[in-house]
Amino acid sequence: xxxxxxxxxxxxxxxxxxxxxxxxxxxxxxxxxxxxxxxxxxxxxxxxxxxxxxxxxxxxxxxxxxxxxxxxxxxxxxxxxxxxxxxxxxxxxxxxxxxxxxxxxxxxxxxxxxxxxxxxxxxxxxxxxxxxxxxxxxxxxxxxxxxxxxxxxxxxxxxxxxxxxxxxxxxxxxxxxxxxxxxxxxxxxxxxxxxxxxxxxxxxxxxxxxxxxxxxxxxxxxxxxxxxxxxxxxxxxxxxxxxxxxxxxxxxxxxxxxxxxxxxxxxxxxxxxxxxxxxxxxxxxxxxxxxxxxxxxxxxxxxxxxxxxxxxxxxxxxxxxxxxxxxxxxxxxxxxxxxxxxxxxxxxxxxxxxxxxxxxxxxxxxxxxxxxxxxxxxxxxxxxxxxxxxxxxxxxxxxxxxxxxxxxxxxxxxxxxxxxxxxxxxxxxxxxxxxxxxxxxxxxxxxxxxxxxxxxxxxxxxxxxxxxxxxxxxxxxxxxxxxxxxxxxxxxxxxxxxxxxxxxxxxx
Amino acid sequence: xxxxxxxxxxxxxxxxxxxxxxxxxxxxxxxxxxxxxxxxxxxxxxxxxxxxxxxxxxxxxxxxxxxxxxxxxxxxxxxxxxxxxxxxxxxxxxxxxxxxxxxxxxxxxxxxxxxxxxxxxxxxxxxxxxxxxxxxxxxxxxxxxxxxxxxxxxxxxxxxxxxxxxxxxxxxxxxx
Ligand code: SF4
Ligand code: SF4
Ligand code: SF4
Ligand code: FES
Numbered sequence: 001x002x003x004x005x006x007x008x009x010x011x012x013x014x015x016x017x018x019x020x021x022x023x024x025x026x027x028x029x030x031x032x033x034x035x036x037x038x039x040x041x042x043x044x045x046x047x048x049x050x051x052x053x054x055x056x057x058x059x060x061x062x063x064x065x066x067x068x069x070x071x072x073x074x075x076x077x078x079x080x081x082x083x084x085x086x087x088x089x090x091x092x093x094x095x096x097x098x099x100x101x102x103x104x105x106x107x108x109x110x111x112x113x114x115x116x117x118x119x120x121x122x123x124x125x126x127x128x129x130x131x132x133x134x135x136x137x138x139x140x141x142x143x144x145x146x147x148x149x150x151x152x153x154x155x156x157x158x159x160x161x162x163x164x165x166x167x168x169x170x171x172x173x174x175x176x177x178x179x180x181x182x183x184x185x186x187x188x189x190x191x192x193x194x195x196x197x198x199x200x201x202x203x204x205x206x207x208x209x210x211x212x213x214x215x216x217x218x219x220x221x222x223x224x225x226x227x228x229x230x231x232x233x234x235x236x237x238x239x240x241x242x243x244x245x246x247x248x249x250x251x252x253x254x255x256x257x258x259x260x261x262x263x264x265x266x267x268x269x270x271x272x273x274x275x276x277x278x279x280x281x282x283x284x285x286x287x288x289x290x291x292x293x294x295x296x297x298x299x300x301x302x303x304x305x306x307x308x309x310x311x312x313x314x315x316x317x318x319x320x321x322x323x324x325x326x327x328x329x330x331x332x333x334x335x336x337x338x339x340x341x342x343x344x345x346x347x348x349x350x351x352x353x354x355x356x357x358x359x360x361x362x363x364x365x366x367x368x369x370x371x372x373x374x375x376x377x378x379x380x381x382x383x384x385x386x387x388x389x390x391x392x393x394x395x396x397x398x399x400x401x402x403x404x405x406x407x408x409x410x411x412x413x414x415x416x417x418x419x420x421x422x423x424x425x426x427x428x429x430x431x432x433x434x435x436x437x438x439x440x441x442x443x444x445x446x447x448x449x450x451x452x453x454x455x456x457x458x459x460x461x462x463x464x465x466x467x468x469x470x471x472x473x474x475x476x477x478x479x480x481x482x483x484x485x486x487x488x489x490x491x492x493x494x495x496x497x498x499x500x501x502x503x504x505x506x507x508x
Numbered sequence: 509x510x511x512x513x514x515x516x517x518x519x520x521x522x523x524x525x526x527x528x529x530x531x532x533x534x535x536x537x538x539x540x541x542x543x544x545x546x547x548x549x550x551x552x553x554x555x556x557x558x559x560x561x562x563x564x565x566x567x568x569x570x571x572x573x574x575x576x577x578x579x580x581x582x583x584x585x586x587x588x589x590x591x592x593x594x595x596x597x598x599x600x601x602x603x604x605x606x607x608x609x610x611x612x613x614x615x616x617x618x619x620x621x622x623x624x625x626x627x628x629x630x631x632x633x634x635x636x637x638x639x640x641x642x643x644x645x646x647x648x649x650x651x652x653x654x655x656x657x658x659x660x661x662x663x664x665x666x667x668x669x670x671x672x673x674x675x676x677x678x679x680x681x682x683x684x
Contacts, residue, residue, distance in 0.1 A: 099585030099638050100615040135614055211601040211615055214586045 314394025318442025
């Protein structure tokens with residue numbers, strides 16, 4: 001184990017650890033463009049140059065492995081001058097179109113310019129800059145701006161090494177070099193937005209997020225991606241009640257530091273098709289007050305005989321919410337039949353994506369202590385008239401091979417607790433709006449059986465209630481008992497039924 | 509640090525107020541008659557018929573400047589919205605479609621709102637703008653209006669307001 005000195009402090013690291021990594025462990029941030037902890041070392045940007053004593057030239061910290069007795073300086077005048085020179089070189093032909101550049105605010109060029117350069121360009125005229133292609137669509141999710149590119153090749157290495165589909169390459173030479181997609185290909189491999197995420201400058205930007213919101217207005221909150229059963233750790237960026245994007249959060253047990261495209265875009269579960277107030281009536285819903293909606297729901301559920309009631313749990317919703325519904329259904333309504341509503345399956349691959357597009361199917365199973373019956377069974381029972389009233393959680397409900405809405409319309413009463421429109425709320429008599437996944441706190445259990453707790457990322461909007469609160473109010477109207485008053489009580493009840501908490505996510 | 513405020517010492521003449529009141533009234537009446545009869549020291553003017561010349565750097569209502577082709581100079585970078593301490597600017601960015609003659613600029617303000625009632629006329633938006641797209645050189649005051657929304661100035665209105673000389677382009681000689 002080599003022992004070395006960085007900026008006057010000693011550290012011992014395993015053999016093979018690079019200087020940039022050793023410095024990072026000591027809390028020293030070495031500026032870099034091309035280095036990425038999950039990708040191979042390219043050492044082409046030269047931003048990470050450091051001085052190693054007894055070595056005549058500055059060396060790239062991202063490439064040099066730590067060696068016994070090394071004395072490294074990361075912040076002396078010689079190193080700072082090298083950084084300034086690199087910045088001048090990188091910015092020589094740079095368009096500096098920060099006003100229209102979506103990276104502005106989270107751009108490494110901007111940050112390092114402020115830290116190390118602060119000089120104006122020595123280029124005689126703007127007109128002498130090398131002009132290259134701008135806003136080139138690389139694929140359905142990503143656009144490329146060659147003038148802003150610093151040729152760090154992170155995107156190229158990401159496609160080749162992580163996705164194992166080397167479709168990006170460097171073309172031309174010197175000042176004119178740029179990144180291009182292989183002929184007849186488009187940047188479309190399910191992880192294309194990660195290229196925009198790791199691009200340290202505004203060369204690759206997300207077509208979805210572009211121009212929607214300046215990044216300095218965004219607030220970030222830690223969450224779990226609701227897009228599929230993998231349960232990747234993520235940060236949700238939001239502003240004024242609107243969600244804008246998901247960014248990967250480091251979790252070496254699940255997603256390391258990546259998200260798939262669907263995951264990045266799954267912030268839409270918060271924004272789109274939301275139910276904002278309770279409403280009554282099938283087909284042509286009329287907005288109603290919470291009072292009226294809850295009374296209507298309680299009356300409709302109360303008048304159906306116990307044996308003809310059922311509950312629909314949701315693989316889209318947290319363990320806590322499903323548990324609250326299970327307890328309410330069993331103890332207050334005497335329900336014995338539980339069904340599972342879920343989104344339909346989708347594509348899977350060897351990296352992150354699971355075919356099961358629901359974040360919490362395994363969690364529902366754990367909460368119920370048994371396998372809930374599938375939607376098809378509910379539709380059959382409804383058609384046969386054995387079930388007449390249903391209280392349902394979640395919006396989407398797919399059933400293998402059948403169109404669920406017609407079967408659901410045979411039910412005399414459907415009370416739906418959901419955050420957005422979908423199969424279940426559309427067939428419901430009473431819609432009780434709750435928070436989206438981003439507005440709730442809870443636990444998802446992923447396909448590997450890891451329980452991952454997450455907090456409320458965004459405040460619960462006006463006119464919405466938490467699921468346990470809706471159920472408590474319903475129970476009060478029915479004069480039945482419901483044991484939970486606060487979210488913390490539900491949490492405690494659920495905690496014992498969950499597997500050991502999954503490896504906690506690290507810093508974003 | 510606490511300290512004791514020294515009370516002014518007043519003699520009985522001042523303390524009784526009456527002679528001081530009469531003296532003050534005397535000053536008022538002297539000005540009144542001088543101005544009514546002689547109109548010598550009047551400081552008020554018959555605004556708005558009469559207006560004082562404003563200093564050239566007077567900050568009035570905003571305008572959005574245009575390029576030579578009539579498109580807004582603004583690129584919806586949101587710097588002004590960020591800088592505004594009164595939070596009275598709201599911008600929604602749009603992007604020029606492919607093939608548009610201005611597609612190379614990529615971005616423009618699809619919506620641009622300034623709440624002139626909230627504005628504190630500090631001029632920080634003008635300072636912040638990297639494109640010289642927003643200026644306060646119109647020489648205009650906020651008009652009296654019947655309802656608050658009438659002072660929510662919208663993009664096209666802002667683009668149509670001219671500077672004090674009647675120009676819709678930028679007045680900055682450094683910007684081509
Ligand atoms: S890449 Fe960075 S420095 Fe370049 S225009 Fe974009 S924000 Fe500005
Ligand atoms: S597009 Fe971005 S990630 Fe790719 S080489 Fe250029 S700067 Fe690096
Ligand atoms: S600072 Fe200028 S260019 Fe940027 S949004 Fe405001 S007016 Fe437009
Ligand atoms: S980060 Fe070391 S050379 Fe780019």
